[in-house]
Amino acid sequence: MLDYKSLNQKENETNLIKLLSENQEEEKNVPAEKNLPFSLALYDNELYIGGITANKWMNATHISLLAINKNYRGKGYGLQLLKKAETFAIDSGSSLITINTQDYQAKNFYEKYGYQVFGQLVDTPFIGTTKYYLVKRI
Structure with missing residues (x-):
């Protein structure tokens, strides 16, 4: 009997990635690659003022979040974080x-x-x- 059950999101995502990776290998003969996370936070002394998160998978990096406290905007911090994520993407083999x-x-x-x-x-x-x-494209 089939049954729908609530499942912890992290565990469910792990199971879904496994199923999708198996399908990718069968359909495209391209081995799955593990997701590579990237996360940087920016502080002014002990005050958190922003950060960036990204994930690299296969040939692409996706920037998930980038934000700077409004009192620190316009000073180049967002660009610095963006450039660090781009360096991560290049160094980890992303093409975009x-x-x-x-x-x-x-x-x-x-x-x-x-x-x-x-x-x-x-x-x-x-x-x-x-x-x-x-x-x-990078």
């Missing part, structure tokens, strides 16, 4: 980096540093805003 952002966040910032919009969703994640998907 992806990121998504909202229209009221950092779209222009990413475009200024070579990222190009490849998709967008209007009224996402809420009505009146647009989510942009960007890529940079």
